[in-house]
Every structure is written in structure tokens, then in C-alpha cells.
Amino acid sequence: MGTDPQKGLSKDEIVQRQAHYGPNRIRSVHKEKWYWILFRQFTDVLIIILLIAAAISFAIGEIGDAVTIMIIVILNGILGFIQEYKAEKAIEALQKMLSLRCKVLRDGEKKEIDSTKLVPGDIVFLEIGDKIPADLRLIEAVNLKVDESALTGESVASLKNIKAVPQKSALGERSSMAWMGTNVVNGYAKGIVVATGMQTEFGKIAKMTSEVGSTQTPLQKKLAVLGKKLGIFSVAIAAFVAIIGYLLGKDMMEMFLTGISLAVAVVPEGLPAVVTITLALGVKAMVRQKALLRRLQAAEALGSANVICTDKTGTLTQNQMxxxxxxxxxxxxxxxxxxxxxxxxxxxxxxxxxxxxxxxxxxxxxxxxxxxxxxxxxxxxxxxxxxxxxxxxxxxxxxxxxxxxxxxxxxxxxxxxxxxxxxxxxxxxxxxxxxxxxxxxxxxxxxxxxxxxxxxxxxxxxxxxxxxxxxxxxxxxxxxxxxxxxxxxxxxxxxxxxxxxxxxxxxxxxxxxxxDPPRPEVHHAIQTARTAGINVVMITGDAPLTAMAIAKEVGLDARHGITGSQLDTLDDDALKNAIHEGAIFARTTPADKMRIIKILQDEGLVTAMTGDGVNDAPALKKADIGIAMGMRGTDVARGAADMILLDDNFASIINAVREGRRQYDNIKKFVTYLLSSNIGEVIAIFVNILLGGPLILLPVQILWMNLVTDGMTAVALGMEKAEKGVMHRPPRASSESFLQYRGIIMIILLGGYIGGATLWIFHHYLSSGLPEAQAIGLAQTAAFTAIIILEKMNVFNYRSLHAPIYTMGFFSNKWLIAAWITTVSLQVAAVYVPFLQEALHTVPLGWKDWLLIFEISLPIFVVTELYKITEWFLLKSKNAHTEKEGA
Structure with missing residues (x-):
């Protein structure tokens, strides 16, 4: 290193090296700017369709519709932006950890300087309690022990000396080296700086962490696919209807408006906002489970997890000898x-x-x-x-x-x-x-x-x-x-x-x-994970014997241990087999952890990774869901993670999985509910055009339904409690489609009834014998009100896709009851409040009209509930018979 161990570097040499190597700090290799985070909120397919719809509405003079759409889009974007704004904090955390001073030998004098001014070749003195400021090759060491758990995962302090070691030794075995960011717990030493800033092992991990790309959650992927399909379908049906209507002799502008109405009806405009609000509410629910989410979709991703890759030191164990x-x-x-x-x-x-x-x-x-x-x-x-x-x-x-x-x-x-x-x-x-x-x-x-x-x-x-x-x-x-x-x-x-x-x-x-003993609650948590079909894989920097002992004590099905050096000799297929055969991984490096996660993700498995050390940060960011320890975790780990455990309790992960599954189930319920409502709107509009009638629903009325009334009840559906047995089923397959057979059947049947009933009531009032203009106004208002009441009755069908409502309690979801009352009240206001009448083109209805509307709305709930009750009793009878035969 061109330095004198007795005098250190000269002043001139220091200046030259500072110019060449730069400051001893961790640079931000890639940091996402706030405006890109904000821009990303408006790149969703459904949001883009809404923006196009707003532009068209503005172009044809429907200013109210355009403003309404833009308000929803902007609110949705702000909600997402607030949640994700702090997502890129790993590098700042690394810099914060390095804000320290150190003792050096320069020009024959012992001085204390800011560690950022260190250069390769500097002589650094270490004492008990010091945080090591750069990578050092030790030249003197007396009883020196260094806690390297944050970097290597080793639970026992590493004893250091000045003897040379083989060049390809594992990081934790390089006893002649002291690494940046680790702590001296015993003795004293003197070392030569051999690497600073981004060239240190600490810096390499920082670089690896910052270069890991963001991973889309299963829900994001599935909603993106759904959005594209809905977008294509909306454009296709709108064009088809407009063309058919024009060929049948309808006015071109009227058909253009009708086409927009259909496009708006197909796409559930409130869906992005409802998903965002539901996930935001889920963040609060997660905090009650001692889990703090840094990214909205993290809870849903955890609920989908097939594998939890867990660090040992400080995660399964207490990090206390x-x-x-x-x-x-x-x-x-x-x-x-x-x-x-x-x-x-x-x-x-x-x-x-x-x-x-x-x-x-x-x-x-x-x-x-x-x-x-x-x-x-x-x-x-x-x-x-x-x-x-x-x-x-x-x-x-x-x-x-x-x-x-x-x-x-x-x-x-x-x-x-x-x-x-x-x-x-x-x-x-x-x-x-x-x-x-x-x-x-x-x-x-x-x-x-x-x-x-x-x-x-x-x-x-x-x-x-x-x-x-x-x-x-x-x-x-x-x-x-x-x-x-x-x-x-x-x-x-x-x-x-x-x-x-x-x-x-x-x-x-x-x-x-x-x-270092395991946490008392970990054994039960791992058993619960196994019941839920989640595989737990230990990946640690600690010794193999210690790792195996802890694995057996906490109930992991650990059959053999593989060290980092052994892992290097395995190809991807052999590594994949080892994981499935119950291997645990010891003496691993950050690169090893990244490789294991990549193997699991390539198999289509949704992978969670827990950790607390600097060495865990890249893997935390690479995983589908990174989980850092809040109490014992380093700032770096917390900055790279999607979720932080506030109590460092492994059992809290399982509680968070339960909450994640609840959120996914509820999102699925309200997406299916919104689609069945929108299909009802499409059927009513489309069939009415084929029948040659006037517009059954106006574009502004469709927006009112989709953004105001449907959105509120959909959010309330997102507050539904977890159904029984949610942790006794395997995780969803990543290839599983968002809308399954049962959901599609419910959308078609219930949407068909909504559309048919709305059509019937529209034509019932259209043929009432009133003057044409009056009849059309009354018919449109009745159809508009009927479709909203039908959808409000339909919402109770989606509290569970299987269980009858009496098994959950009709009033157990107070938010849904409140939303139901509020949305029906809003519709009453839409019919009777003058400025809403003008905006929504409605006329007053009589009590007989309301009675008729509720008469045709009640069967959608009663018939579905009777079917669920019958199915429920048949299933219980079958299970009882199976248990009896087994006995």
C-alpha cells in the first residue's frame, strides 16, 4: 500500500490519494427520483384508459364527466405516491451508518479524523467499542474480537490475528481482515486501509442492493393482465356497438356517445382507487400485527408466499449468547x-x-x-x-x-x-x-x-x-x-x-x-407456516453445526447443511434439488442468498426473505417480499425491505401472512363484484341498442355508479374479516388466474340478472303511456336507480364466494352496512336534490316506483343465498361422511 507502518502517509500523499479514490462513503448507485415514483402511479392500464376517457369527454363537451374522472385518477395517484415515497432509503441508511470518526497515524502523529477522509494506505487504530471505518489488513492485533454478524451473519465474535490466509477464503474466515461497518468487542489493533467507500465489502453490498430491480407482486401482475383484457374488450365492444348502431340508421354522434358509455361501463373506473385504498387500510391492519409495510402491495405478496427464506442470527434466534x-x-x-x-x-x-x-x-x-x-x-x-x-x-x-x-x-x-x-x-x-x-x-x-x-x-x-x-x-x-x-x-x-x-x-x-438460542415463539410459527403450505428455508452466514442445531430446535425439516463454498460447486438443477430435499445453507455470502432466491423465483415461487444485517440487504430487495427486523435490524436492512417487523418476532410474519391472504381474498371479492355490476351495465346498454330504444344510461350516470356508489361498497368489502380456514390452505399458484371458474360464473349470472332486470324496468316505464320526453326521463331515472339498488343487493353475495351469510353474521362487517346505507342515501339524493338532478339528468320517483325497484332487486340476494346454503350443507354432510369412514 506504499505506507510506512511507523509514520503513516505523508500530507502530500494523502491529498493525491483523496483525489484519486474520492471520499470514504457509500455512493448512491441508483436512486429513484420522487417524480418518477409519482409518474409511475399513472402508468397502470386502467388509469391510462380513464385518462383517455377523460380526454374524449372533454373534447365532446362533457366537462363534468372529464373533471370527475380526473379527480379520481389524481386521488389514486397521490395515495400510491405517499406510500412509496420512502421506498429508496437503503443507500442513505448506509451513509448514516458511516458517519463516524476514527484514529489514524499520519506524518508520524496519531490523529482523530472524519472517516470519510480515509484513503487506502492509512494506518488506523482500533479499540474496544469502535466501529471499523474501512476495510483493513491488520498489522497488529492483541486479543482482537470483532462482531461481524451484520456483515457475515456469524453469531460469535470473530477472533482476529495478523497471519495471512488463503486468498479465496470465505469472508468470515479472513481472520487477518477487519471489515467496514463491523464492531470491535474486545482487544485493540492497528490496520492498514486496503479499501474505502464502494470498494469495501460493505460498499459492494450497497452496490448490489441498489442495482436490484423492483419486483412486481402477483396481484400487480394479475391486475395488469385484467386491465389489458378489459381495455381491449372495452374498445372492441364500444366500436362494435357504435358501428352496428350507425348501420341501423342511428345518429353518428349519438352512437359515439353510446360507444363511450359502453367503454366506461366495461372498465370499473373505481378499481384502481379501491385497490389502493384497501391496501392502504391493510397497512394499518398490518401495524396491529406488528408489521410495518413500506410498500402497499407487500401484504398481498406475503399472503401469496410459497417460501420464506429466513436468516438465523437475530431472526430465528435472539442474537444473545x-x-x-x-x-x-x-x-x-x-x-x-x-x-x-x-x-x-x-x-x-x-x-x-x-x-x-x-x-x-x-x-x-x-x-x-x-x-x-x-x-x-x-x-x-x-x-x-x-x-x-x-x-x-x-x-x-x-x-x-x-x-x-x-x-x-x-x-x-x-x-x-x-x-x-x-x-x-x-x-x-x-x-x-x-x-x-x-x-x-x-x-x-x-x-x-x-x-x-x-x-x-x-x-x-x-x-x-x-x-x-x-x-x-x-x-x-x-x-x-x-x-x-x-x-x-x-x-x-x-x-x-x-x-x-x-x-x-x-x-x-x-x-x-x-x-444463541431460538426465539420461544418460532417453533409454533414454523408449524403454522407448514400447515399453510409455506416452506421455510434457513440461509445464514453462521457455522453449519450451529445452523443445524437451531434448525432442529425450531422444527425445521433440515436434513443436511450446505456451506457457501459447497454451494459454488452446485449447478442450478442440483441447487434446486437440494432446496426441495430440506437443505439449510450456512456460511453464505450475499451473492449466495441472491442466487437461492433467483432459483426459487425462476420456479414461479413467491419468495419472502427475512434478515437484519447489512449482508441481507441485497436479498431483501431481490425477494418478492423483503422482511427486516425492526428492533435489531440495521438501517440498511430496513431500508431495503418491503416490510419491517416491529417486534422482531418471527411469529408476526405468520400473522402478516394471514392478513395478506385476507386482503387478497377481499380484493378478489370486490373485483368480482365490480365486474358483475359492470357486466350488468354492458348487457343493459348493449341489448337496449339492439332493441332500438333510447339511451338507457347516460355516461355521467355510469361514472356516478362506478366511481361513487360502487367504489364505496367495494372498499367496505375490503374490510371483511378473514374467512375460516384461511391458514389451512396452500398458497395460490403464481400461474393461477385472478378470475377462476366460479367467479366468472357469478359475474355472468348475477351480471345477467342485473342487466335483464334493469332492461325490464326501463321498458316498463318507457311504455307507460306518458308523453315521450317525460317517459324517457322517468324510464332513465328508474333504470339508473334500479341498477344501483340491484348492485347494492348484489354486494352481500360477495362477502364470501362460498359461505352463506349467516355463518359470518349479517352485521359482522359494520363498514359494509354503513357503506350500503350511505350509497342508497346518495342515490335518493341524486333523484330528489335539484343540483344533482340537473347534473345526473334525473326526475323524482314515487314510493310505488321504489317498491317496484326493491321487489326486482331482492331475488338477486335471496336466490344466491339459498344456493350457498344448500351447497354448504351438502359439503358438511360429505365431510362428516368422510370422517366417519376414516374412523
């Missing part, structure tokens, strides 16, 4: 509780152990409490640690036996831990004696021990006991636990107080098994 097992020569003891909260006790064979009667347990816990640099304090309602998490876990275990660190003040000598010694010792004066407390790697302490403590007295360590000790720590390691042995020695008088003399002839106390 915990002593789980204690092996003593008198037997193994389980430690309850988790994390840094010292609630918990000791038990054997599920029975509580009285620690006061177990002197061997007390001695082991006391050793772990004294021989440490970590600390544990209570701040407000939470326990916080200082120092290395593994050491802190020993303090927490000691607190569970009500031991206190009072002896800390009497420590006279310490021999520190390093990668060569693999042990740490402290010497304490107790009752006039010097006692050494030691912890370290089990195999190292075993070599230096000649005795063991059985709980009553010190015994000679024979071959049998050595074998028992070896078997114990090997078994703990195979179960994915990190192992630490503990020992002590009462030092003879006159002994030389150096490491080699003190750390021999030890009394071995036992070994502890430490793990």
Missing part, C-alpha cells in the same frame, strides 16, 4: 432462560436443581464470573452487556445462582486470551491465598489439568475421567454449542507468577455449552 448446558464430573445440568436476562434456573431430568447444594456448579459459575472482561447491567427495562457476548453469557449464568462479582476488586494478575494460548487466567487473593481462575478451549485446559473436582473433593484426573470430559465437550459441539472449559488452581507460595508456571497442574471443573 446463552449458556444452555453445564457439564460437571457429577453429571450434566440444563440451564433455563435465554438471552441476557438472568431469569432462569438449573435443572436435571426436568427437575429443578438446588444450586446451593452443588458446590461443583457454584465453583464453575464463580470461575466464569471472575475470569472475564465483560459486564452486565440493567438499563430501564432491559439487560445490557459490555464486552464479548460469550463472556457475558457466563456472567448471566452466574447471576442465575445469585452470585455477584464482588471479588473483581481483588484481581492481582491477568494472563490474557489470544489465538495461540486459547485460554485466559486471572489470579485473585482470597483468604490470604492466591487462586487462579482459568477458562479456555476444552482441549487446551485438559492438557494442563491433573485433577478434577467431583463436587465434594479434588480427585486425580485419570484416563477414564479424561475420556468422559472429551466425550462431553465433543457431544456439545456436535449439538451446535460453543464450548468453554473452566478450571482453577490454589497457587503454592513462592510460585513464579507467569503464565507457564501458573497454568499447569489445574483442577478441571467442567465445560459449558453456549448458543
Amino acid at each position: 446463552t449458556v444452555q448446558k453445564v457439564w460437571l464430573f457429577s453429571g450434566e445440568i440444563d440451564v433455563t432462560g435465554s438471552g441476557y436476562d438472568p431469569k432462569g434456573h438449573f435443572e436435571k431430568d426436568k427437575k429443578k436443581v438446588d444450586y446451593k447444594k452443588r458446590q461443583d456448579l457454584i465453583e464453575l459459575l464463580k470461575t466464569g464470573l471472575i475470569c472475564t472482561h465483560a459486564g452486565l447491567t440493567r438499563e430501564k427495562d432491559a439487560w445490557k452487556i459490555t464486552g464479548e457476548p460469550t463472556e457475558a453469557s457466563l456472567i448471566v449464568a452466574a447471576y442465575k445462582a445469585w452470585l455477584t462479582p464482588e471479588v473483581d476488586e481483588k484481581i492481582t494478575t491477568e494472563f490474557s486470551f489470544n489465538s495461540q494460548r486459547k485460554r485466559m487466567s486471572v489470579i485473585v487473593q482470597e483468604k490470604g491465598k492466591n487462586i487462579a481462575y482459568i477458562k479456555g478451549a476444552p482441549e487446551v485446559l485438559l492438557e494442563r489439568s491433573n485433577y478434577y473436582f467431583d463436587g465434594e473433593k479434588v480427585q486425580a484426573l485419570d484416563a477414564q475421567k479424561k475420556k468422559a470430559f472429551e466425550d462431553a465437550y465433543s457431544q456439545l459441539a456436535r449439538n451446535g454449542l460453543r464450548t468453554l472449559a473452566l478450571a482453577k488452581r490454589v497457587l503454592p507460595k513462592g510460585i513464579k507468577l507467569d503464565a507457564d508456571a501458573v497454568e499447569n497442574d489445574l483442577v478441571l471443573l467442567g465445560v459449558v455449552g453456549i448458543i
Whole structure:
């Protein structure tokens, strides 16, 4: 790097390198401008059709229609824009994380500078608590441990040294490197900056995150297809009718207006607004499930998810190291509780152990409490640690036996831990004696021990006991636990107080098994996901043994583990098979996570990805639905995600899936409802033209129906509660069409009845014997009112596409009742309020007219409900018969 380790870079060299490399910050490679986000709100096919309809209405002098359409379009665009405006925050979050100062050696002087001014070749000093400001090659390292979980996913702090490692080593195995954005938790060091800004590993992830394109949700894709089909159909039928009418001798302008009326009738103008409003209301519902949505369609996408790819550290686990097992020569003891909260006790064979009667347990816990640099304090309602998490876990275990660190003040000598010694010792004066407390790697302490403590007295360590000790720590390691042995020695008088003399002839106390424990609620959440047909795949940067242990504990069907290096040797087909065979992925890089998600998406699977670290950000953005942890997650992960879990609870994902499925079901209900209403309008207009009658519905009346009255009831349908069994069915196939056979039949039959009944009432008043102008006015008003009342009765049919209304409760959706009353009241106003009469071309109706309208409207609900009840009882009878045969 062309630098002097004793003096650092010169001032002139720094200026040259700053000019060449630029500032040490993360640049925004691609950031979507606000005006593009706003513009995107008006690119939907249905919106474009509405804009064309508004332009035509304006051109032919229908200013009111044009203004009404534009108001709806603009409101829809504003709603979408507000929700998506904060969608591109990942890069700003990265920059925010790097706003720090650091200590460097320049011109032979130690200085503190802004980290953005670092250049390759700078000498940087690191101390405990520092955030590493750039990628460093270490040239000095004393007991240096770095928490790299945000970058690699490794739950245990990485021990660093200055030895060279193979060039192709995995990121987490490069022990001579310290990476930008990670944290020093122990020791101190000095390193040379080898990469800054976008050239760091942190920067590469930022670049990968920003270059991942946005993914359309299944609903967006299906509504886009539906919109195109409706657009083609509306233009085709409008042209066909206009041409047929003109050939039958109708006035050209009248046929042009009729064609526009039909085009407007085919397209549910309120649909984009209703979908947007429903999803916006869904955002509030998700917050109640502890999930914050950053993108409107995220909930619906989660409801469609086939696969949840989950990180382990901090997502399935608590990211808090915990002593789980204690092996003593008198037997193994389980430690309850988790994390840094010292609630918990000791038990054997599920029975509580009285620690006061177990002197061997007390001695082991006391050793772990004294021989440490970590600390544990209570701040407000939470326990916080200082120092290395593994050491802190020993303090927490000691607190569970009500031991206190009072002896800390009497420590006279310490021999520190390093990668060569693999042990740490402290010497304490107790009752006039010097006692050494030691912890370290089990195999190292075993070599230096000649005795063991059985709980009553010190015994000679024979071959049998050595074998028992070896078997114990090997078994703990195979179960994915990190192992630490503990020992002590009462030092003879006159002994030389150096490491080699003190750390021999030890009394071995036992070994502890430490793990980052799973969250208690995760097991149930995974079982619920399985019931709902959702596969959960673990992808972590942690060690394979640890990953497998956690996978089994939380109930994942994990049959084998694949590391990142092994993954590189698999082609796409082999990787696909491995995923389906229950593989978990360990020691993975951000690129590995991206590849796994791409494989799943190529299979047509809707994929969710959870994570909390910087290393998860690209995969979070690539996935159909990225889910970041809100409490423990980094700003980068939250910025790249579609959804943020406010309580970091994996179970909240499953609650969000349930809410997503409810939203999709409801969107499907009101889309089908709107289409059946619009088909009714098309049938009434089209058949009436063939019959040679005057216009049955005016364009402005159609807009009133589609935008005002239909929209309100459709939004209320979107508030319908989840139906029973919503989490006992598999996710929707991505190839499944939005409108299925049953929905299409309902649209045709119910739309046909609406159209036929409207036609009948129109011609009933048209042939009433009144003067022509009066008869047409009354007939149009009656048809206009009848079609709205028919649609309001029809809305109850769509509260469920299968279940009869009594199974849900007629008044259970209060929003729908309120919307029904409001829209019927609006129609009453349209008939009797003078300025609305003028705008909508209506005349007053008598009470007999209203009675007739309700008489022809009631059957659409009653007949459909009778069919559902019959079907419901037949299905229940069939299921009961099947259960009886099974029994």
C-alpha cells in the first residue's frame, strides 16, 4: 500500500490519494427520483384508459364527466405516491451508518479524523467499542474480537490475528481482515486501509442492493393482465356497438356517445382507487400485527408466499449468547432462560436443581464470573452487556445462582486470551491465598489439568475421567454449542507468577455449552407456516453445526447443511434439488442468498426473505417480499425491505401472512363484484341498442355508479374479516388466474340478472303511456336507480364466494352496512336534490316506483343465498361422511 507502518502517509500523499479514490462513503448507485415514483402511479392500464376517457369527454363537451374522472385518477395517484415515497432509503441508511470518526497515524502523529477522509494506505487504530471505518489488513492485533454478524451473519465474535490466509477464503474466515461497518468487542489493533467507500465489502453490498430491480407482486401482475383484457374488450365492444348502431340508421354522434358509455361501463373506473385504498387500510391492519409495510402491495405478496427464506442470527434466534448446558464430573445440568436476562434456573431430568447444594456448579459459575472482561447491567427495562457476548453469557449464568462479582476488586494478575494460548487466567487473593481462575478451549485446559473436582473433593484426573470430559465437550459441539472449559488452581507460595508456571497442574471443573438460542415463539410459527403450505428455508452466514442445531430446535425439516463454498460447486438443477430435499445453507455470502432466491423465483415461487444485517440487504430487495427486523435490524436492512417487523418476532410474519391472504381474498371479492355490476351495465346498454330504444344510461350516470356508489361498497368489502380456514390452505399458484371458474360464473349470472332486470324496468316505464320526453326521463331515472339498488343487493353475495351469510353474521362487517346505507342515501339524493338532478339528468320517483325497484332487486340476494346454503350443507354432510369412514 506504499505506507510506512511507523509514520503513516505523508500530507502530500494523502491529498493525491483523496483525489484519486474520492471520499470514504457509500455512493448512491441508483436512486429513484420522487417524480418518477409519482409518474409511475399513472402508468397502470386502467388509469391510462380513464385518462383517455377523460380526454374524449372533454373534447365532446362533457366537462363534468372529464373533471370527475380526473379527480379520481389524481386521488389514486397521490395515495400510491405517499406510500412509496420512502421506498429508496437503503443507500442513505448506509451513509448514516458511516458517519463516524476514527484514529489514524499520519506524518508520524496519531490523529482523530472524519472517516470519510480515509484513503487506502492509512494506518488506523482500533479499540474496544469502535466501529471499523474501512476495510483493513491488520498489522497488529492483541486479543482482537470483532462482531461481524451484520456483515457475515456469524453469531460469535470473530477472533482476529495478523497471519495471512488463503486468498479465496470465505469472508468470515479472513481472520487477518477487519471489515467496514463491523464492531470491535474486545482487544485493540492497528490496520492498514486496503479499501474505502464502494470498494469495501460493505460498499459492494450497497452496490448490489441498489442495482436490484423492483419486483412486481402477483396481484400487480394479475391486475395488469385484467386491465389489458378489459381495455381491449372495452374498445372492441364500444366500436362494435357504435358501428352496428350507425348501420341501423342511428345518429353518428349519438352512437359515439353510446360507444363511450359502453367503454366506461366495461372498465370499473373505481378499481384502481379501491385497490389502493384497501391496501392502504391493510397497512394499518398490518401495524396491529406488528408489521410495518413500506410498500402497499407487500401484504398481498406475503399472503401469496410459497417460501420464506429466513436468516438465523437475530431472526430465528435472539442474537444473545446463552449458556444452555453445564457439564460437571457429577453429571450434566440444563440451564433455563435465554438471552441476557438472568431469569432462569438449573435443572436435571426436568427437575429443578438446588444450586446451593452443588458446590461443583457454584465453583464453575464463580470461575466464569471472575475470569472475564465483560459486564452486565440493567438499563430501564432491559439487560445490557459490555464486552464479548460469550463472556457475558457466563456472567448471566452466574447471576442465575445469585452470585455477584464482588471479588473483581481483588484481581492481582491477568494472563490474557489470544489465538495461540486459547485460554485466559486471572489470579485473585482470597483468604490470604492466591487462586487462579482459568477458562479456555476444552482441549487446551485438559492438557494442563491433573485433577478434577467431583463436587465434594479434588480427585486425580485419570484416563477414564479424561475420556468422559472429551466425550462431553465433543457431544456439545456436535449439538451446535460453543464450548468453554473452566478450571482453577490454589497457587503454592513462592510460585513464579507467569503464565507457564501458573497454568499447569489445574483442577478441571467442567465445560459449558453456549448458543444463541431460538426465539420461544418460532417453533409454533414454523408449524403454522407448514400447515399453510409455506416452506421455510434457513440461509445464514453462521457455522453449519450451529445452523443445524437451531434448525432442529425450531422444527425445521433440515436434513443436511450446505456451506457457501459447497454451494459454488452446485449447478442450478442440483441447487434446486437440494432446496426441495430440506437443505439449510450456512456460511453464505450475499451473492449466495441472491442466487437461492433467483432459483426459487425462476420456479414461479413467491419468495419472502427475512434478515437484519447489512449482508441481507441485497436479498431483501431481490425477494418478492423483503422482511427486516425492526428492533435489531440495521438501517440498511430496513431500508431495503418491503416490510419491517416491529417486534422482531418471527411469529408476526405468520400473522402478516394471514392478513395478506385476507386482503387478497377481499380484493378478489370486490373485483368480482365490480365486474358483475359492470357486466350488468354492458348487457343493459348493449341489448337496449339492439332493441332500438333510447339511451338507457347516460355516461355521467355510469361514472356516478362506478366511481361513487360502487367504489364505496367495494372498499367496505375490503374490510371483511378473514374467512375460516384461511391458514389451512396452500398458497395460490403464481400461474393461477385472478378470475377462476366460479367467479366468472357469478359475474355472468348475477351480471345477467342485473342487466335483464334493469332492461325490464326501463321498458316498463318507457311504455307507460306518458308523453315521450317525460317517459324517457322517468324510464332513465328508474333504470339508473334500479341498477344501483340491484348492485347494492348484489354486494352481500360477495362477502364470501362460498359461505352463506349467516355463518359470518349479517352485521359482522359494520363498514359494509354503513357503506350500503350511505350509497342508497346518495342515490335518493341524486333523484330528489335539484343540483344533482340537473347534473345526473334525473326526475323524482314515487314510493310505488321504489317498491317496484326493491321487489326486482331482492331475488338477486335471496336466490344466491339459498344456493350457498344448500351447497354448504351438502359439503358438511360429505365431510362428516368422510370422517366417519376414516374412523
